[in-house]
Amino acid sequence: MRGLGPLEAKIMQRMWSGDAPQTVRAVHDSLAEDRKIAYTTVMTVMDNLHHKGFLGRERQGRAYVYSPATTREEHTASLLGEVLADGGDRANVLLHFVEHLDADELEALRRVVTDPDRSPHQDGAR
Known part of the structure; x- marks a missing residue:
């Protein structure tokens, strides 16, 4: 596992802070409070995070709901392991x-x- 890019990290912080699975729309709306960002950008980054194994997803109607594949602590421990290895x-x-x-x-x-x-x-x- 590698580190996250800036937008990936922001999305993961929001996902880890949430108490339930979230749609792209919910994450986009949350991010849009702080900065101008396209819905499709958030959708693409969340899809990439899913394919990289950071997010799980399930179809709910016509949309996906996403949840973190690991906890923030598990992710951080993995990064520390990589640092120790290198x-x-x-x-x-x-x-x-x-x-x-x-x-x-x-x-x-x-x-x-x-x-x-x-x-x-x-x-x-x-």
Whole structure:
């Protein structure tokens, strides 16, 4: 999996923020609040995201409804995996990453590493 282009990223952010599958029209209307954008552009990008595996879709009447194929967190973890694979010495890359975590992030990481079945968000950790 690779990173997303600027419009793809905006669309995926909207899809991940939604609580239900969305039509092209709904995504277009949401994007059009911030910028002028053609409906067909949004439709094409969402179709491309579907073919790349980022969005699932189901026909509903004459239109498709789209939903994310993975969570935002799963996508981000995949990107981190690619960075680690391309970053040379994995341990050194991880060390530099951990050095930049704040105390809450470091505690969440510590919880996940010591108990993988425990959510990093339990007991108020973020």
